[in-house]
Amino acid sequence: MSNCSPISVIRGRFLDIQQLVQHPSEIAEQVRYLEDGVLISEHGKIKWFGTWQDAQAHLPKQVEIQHYPEQLIVPGFIDTHIHYPQTEMVGAYGEQLLSWLNTYTFPTELQFKDRNYAEHIAHFFIQELLKNGTTTALVFCTVHPESVNALFEAAANFNMRLIAGKVMMDRHAPDDLCDTADSSYQDSKALIEKWHGQGRALYAITPRFAPTSTPEQLEKAGQLKQEFPDVYVHTHLSENKDEIAWVKSLFPERQGYLDVYHHYGLTGQRSVFAHCVHLEDEEWNRMHDTDSAIAFCPTSNLFLGSGLFPLNKTWEKQVKVGLGTDIGAGTSFSQLQTLNEAYKVQQLQGNKLSAFESLYHATLGGAKALDLQDKLGNFNIGKEADFVVLDLNATALQSLRQSRAKSIEDSLFALFTMGDDRSIHATYVYGQRKFSK
Incomplete structure (x- = not known):
């Protein structure tokens, strides 16, 4: 998609969080709300941001002002864990993690050796992200290099910042879905050289899970990380108790599940571990010490009966965390729906999740989890202009509820509880509107 003009001017109500924090109690101080604001972007980056009054001296001539007086504009949502090949199997009935993989996931993923099929689903997937206000995602592909090429090509059409990688898997799966330690290394290396840093694309070394x-394949994954230190690592960790017991039986020489990844050099600043529902105390400490990140996937953890993620622990232990929809064990592409479930997961543990903390996890906190806080997550000048225009009155019930909202925080909380893809009025990627309701 070609950009119509390198400059865009957006006017409306803006809400973001200006700085990273150490504790949720500090978030409210960092909330920035402009009742009548203006964002000017040029060549995909934020050039100026402030009030309509202050904007007058900065408005470029002959550029149409896109005005959203009734809506609310927030930074683009960041999804830190999602499987694009599982798009078509959302809502597969009745299993927990390990039987769910064998019954549903593996047969679905086999189809992605067909390049045309991969392209079809990749295109659908990108459209769904945009329709739900998600502008950046960390994505699992399949074992097939074709699946990675198809996804990155689809994302490039929209100029999206996407992180993805080929699954590495050489045992305990159908033969047709397995690679080898060596072929997974060669394929991943070729894909890194082709895609990492190409436009807004970034690559993730992706062993499915331990x-x-x-051990030979995990060693090769670690070798890739050493050879390409600025690429990501993306995998699963401590999602399900049977899975943890299985890992302990397969790697008896390691201290625990996380220690398997750590031993092979797969923890670190750009390593993102999905789920982490059942981490032990020393694993929490190691997550902090290695600057690794967690993707919290509430709809998936509930759907597969995996357990309740202790979000408060991420603040206590100072571990980076972002939100993941985890399609297709997760049940919605919508970060609004994901936050609705995240709130309930906290409630069940006797904890609260405020609207502003929710916004933080979906935007700036998610950016930090992906080591992209210098590029994404708020409206600071110089950042990439990815943002979402939200319709707070998408349904009659929401409209009634919003008419009773006492503050912007109350309004936001109602949106996070009741909102879904109908609440996305428009999605902007790199300064340009790429989805409009």
Whole structure:
């Protein structure tokens, strides 16, 4: 998609969080709300941001002002864990993690060796992200390099910042879905060289999870991380108790599940571990010490009966965390729906999740989890202009509820509880509107 003009001017109500914080109690101080604000972007970056009054001296000539007086504009949502090949199997009935993989996931992923099929689903997937206000995602592909090429090509059409990688899996899966330690290394290396840093694309070394990789393959994954230190690592950790027991039986020489990844050099600043529902105390400490990140996937953890993620622990232990929809064990592409479930997961543990903390996790906190806080997550000048225009009155019930909202925080909380893809009025990627209701 070609950009119509390198400059865009957006006017409306803006809400973001200006700085990273150490504790949720500090978030309210960092909330920035402009009742009548203006964002000027040029060549995809934020050039100026402030009030309509202050904007007059900065408004470029002959550029149409796109005005959203009734809506609310927030930074683009960041999804830190999602499987694009599982798009078509959302809502697969009745299993927990390990039987769910064998019954539904593996048969679905086999189809992605067909390049045309991968392209079809990749295109659908990107459209769904945009329709739900998600502008950046960390994505699992399949074992097939074709699946990675198809996804990055689809994202490039929209200039999206996407992180993705080929699954590495050489045991405990159907033969047709397995690679080898060596082929996974060669394929991943070729894909890194082709895609990492190409436009807004970034690459993630992606062992599915410890049980489906031999020690030899995990060693090769670690070798890739050493050879390409600025690429990501993306995998699963401590999602389900049977899975943890299986890992302990497969790697008896390691201290625990996280220690398997750590031993092979796969923890670190750009390593993102999905789920982490059942971490032990020393694992929490190691997550902090290695600057690794967690993707919290509430709809998936509930759907597969995996457990309740202790979000408060991420603040206590100072571990980076972002939100993941985890399609297709997760049940919605919408970060609004994901936050609705995240709130309930906290409630069940006797904890609260405020609207502003929710916004933080979906935007700036998610950016930090992906080591992109210098590029994404708020409206600071110089950042990439990815943002979402939200319709607070998408349904009759929401409209009634919003008419009773006492503050912007109350309004936001109602949106996070009741909102879904109908609440996304428009999605802007790199300064340009890429979805409009």
